[in-house]
Amino acid sequence: MELYFNRPMPHGGRLVERVLKDKKAAKKIVQACEKAGAVYDIKPTLHYKRGTPVRNVYREIMSVCYGFFSPVEGSMTSAELESVLSKRRLLSGWVFPYPILFDISKEDYQKLGVDAGDRLLLRLKGKPFAILDIEEVYEIDPAELADRTFGTPETNPEVVKEKFDDKHPGWVIYRSHQPIILAGKFTIINEPIFKPPFDRFWIPPRKCREIFDERGWRTAIAHQTRNVPHVGHEMLMKAAAFTGDVEPCHGILVNAIIGVKRRGDYPDEAILEAHDMVNKAGYIKPNRHLVSFTLWDMRYGNPLESLLHGIIRQNMGCTHHMFGRDHAAVGEYYDKFATQILWLKGIPSYGFDKPPTEVEGGLQIRPQNMREFWYCPKCKEMAYSENCGHDKEKQKLSGSLIRGLVAEGVQPPAIIMRPEVFKTIVKWWKKFNYPFVNEKYVQYKEETLEVDVPDID
Amino acid sequence: MEYILEVFLDDYRLAKLKGTPVEANIEAVFGGELKVVRVKVGEEVKNDILKAFETARIDSRACITDTPVAFKRALFEEIVNQKSLGEEVVKAVLANIDKIKELAAKEAEYLPAPEIETE
Numbered sequence: 001m002e003l004y005f006n007r008p009m010p011h012g013g014r015l016v017e018r019v020l021k022d023k024k025a026a027k028k029i030v031q032a033c034e035k036a037g038a039v040y041d042i043k044p045t046l047h048y049k050r051g052t053p054v055r056n057v058y059r060e061i062m063s064v065c066y067g068f069f070s071p072v073e074g075s076m077t078s079a080e081l082e083s084v085l086s087k088r089r090l091l092s093g094w095v096f097p098y099p100i101l102f103d104i105s106k107e108d109y110q111k112l113g114v115d116a117g118d119r120l121l122l123r124l125k126g127k128p129f130a131i132l133d134i135e136e137v138y139e140i141d142p143a144e145l146a147d148r149t150f151g152t153p154e155t156n157p158e159v160v161k162e163k164f165d166d167k168h169p170g171w172v173i174y175r176s177h178q179p180i181i182l183a184g185k186f187t188i189i190n191e192p193i194f195k196p197p198f199d200r201f202w203i204p205p206r207k208c209r210e211i212f213d214e215r216g217w218r219t220a221i222a223h224q225t226r227n228v229p230h231v232g233h234e235m236l237m238k239a240a241a242f243t244g245d246v247e248p249c250h251g252i253l254v255n256a257i258i259g260v261k262r263r264g265d266y267p268d269e270a271i272l273e274a275h276d277m278v279n280k281a282g283y284i285k286p287n288r289h290l291v292s293f294t295l296w297d298m299r300y301g302n303p304l305e306s307l308l309h310g311i312i313r314q315n316m317g318c319t320h321h322m323f324g325r326d327h328a329a330v331g332e333y334y335d336k337f338a339t340q341i342l343w344l345k346g347i348p349s350y351g352f353d354k355p356p357t358e359v360e361g362g363l364q365i366r367p368q369n370m371r372e373f374w375y376c377p378k379c380k381e382m383a384y385s386e387n388c389g390h391d392k393e394k395q396k397l398s399g400s401l402i403r404g405l406v407a408e409g410v411q412p413p414a415i416i417m418r419p420e421v422f423k424t425i426v427k428w429w430k431k432f433n434y435p436f437v438n439e440k441y442v443q444y445k446e447e448t449l450e451v452d453v454p455d456i457d
Numbered sequence: 458m459e460y461i462l463e464v465f466l467d468d469y470r471l472a473k474l475k476g477t478p479v480e481a482n483i484e485a486v487f488g489g490e491l492k493v494v495r496v497k498v499g500e501e502v503k504n505d506i507l508k509a510f511e512t513a514r515i516d517s518r519a520c521i522t523d524t525p526v527a528f529k530r531a532l533f534e535e536i537v538n539q540k541s542l543g544e545e546v547v548k549a550v551l552a553n554i555d556k557i558k559e560l561a562a563k564e565a566e567y568l569p570a571p572e573i574e575t576e
Contacts, residue, residue, distance in 0.1 A: 263511065263512050263565075264512040264514075264523050325517070326517065330514075331514070332515070336517075372517070375486075375487050375488070377486075377488065380488070395486045395487055396517060396518045397487075398516040398517050398518060398520075398522070399516075400514060400516040400520070400522030400523055401463070401516065401518075401520065401522060403522065403523060404463070404465070404522055404523070404524075404529070405465060405491075407526050407568065408465065408526055408529065409568075409569070409571050410465055410467060411571065411573075413487050413488070413490035413491055414490075415487050415488050415490060416487055423573060423574070423575050424575070426570050426571055426573055426575050427575035427576075429568075429570040430570045430575065433566075433567050433568070433570075434566070434567060434568055435568060435570070438565050438566065439565065440566060
């Protein structure tokens, strides 16, 4: 019997790293593309009805090129897209849940005049950023793409409860895609520079694995977040980390998803710093707790999103991943335990007749399915729902409950939110004049992004 | 199914409820550190609220959350007016939905931050 768990290999066998560091070579590429007129300024994806930003493809290019989405190397071809939509597998056979597409409008396509075999320079904030080596150009129907990406109650009866619509932010992202897809590999040729506070938490997979080595973390459990942590989250992290091999996990990797969010979520800056405050204030020792992020405009696809999370965190070197109820969910589209069903027994209609760790091309990261923590006035502690027998007395806490308190200017009691975490929320509240994501913040984020792009000279 | 609207009470609000029949329904939660009253509503009123406010959602406790502060203030005032925690207080608030939406639109731009040290 193996006593120790080894760090899993990257998904697909190797980390994708498509970042050109040679400035001279990059300049030559830029010149060649400019000469050929093959230059495209990245635009945000706008809501197909309202025109507000819902996605910026630069985040996907970053996540692909720095290896978070390994083994994906670029925008998917039509065959790969079909494979992902019908089987949740890449053409290579490796599991992958979502279409990754570089989409442009018909007008832009006509203006560009590029085709398969061409190289396209992608500019971000007006500066050279990446290239796309075009393998195929094809057209999609965004409405069909959105429906097939998430499924329907008829096609995925095990877990889909309601038809997806424009109240679902992930469905809206795919519905708002432009119809022309340029498929091919991305390469970053001019590395963006992260702005504070993002710069402190940018830990791509290779770097993350190095940090695990330095810290001596044989086992590490990933915590998915898109929220500031309340004490329930903290307890979830601490308790889930008791799994491991012969001893509890050596480390907890908090990996926040940074990108366009729902109105009412917390600003990205507050999420990262608030999680960091958990270790700075000593609620979890800093040498066992690491805060990081992935760039991704969240699709809120519950079990599908959990697959992407598993892939990202396996690539980062985690041995375990905690999954709670309503994982990466919004509304009542999915069964509340859809993610846990997937990782416990599979969801055949999504291509998993077994858990994703047991199928061919599957993942190696181990799921740690958790229920919830509530405050028990009888136990006088934050209690685990499956342990605490005081069902009648339980007091459930939720992010929404705390948001309600925050909005009314009531400081949440320390028993449900650490005062240091609340102070961090207020710090960013003062900066943005608002505690949560609103239209103004979404516009601000789209204009400024998380990065600046340096001159290539 | 029953859904819940929670109204948290600070000292000012507690004073307003003192001596009313609602006072007996004040609950202390989280180790006594928070005081709250709860209004229960049915499916129809829940749907009206979700329709009225884009941010509104149902949390894991079947509570309707993320409604605008203006809505919560109006709800509290109506509880004081009617001295009741029945569904009728919510219906009365929803009768003035346009005014609340107007206030909510302003509050979507700006909410004053609490005056606490953050450094």
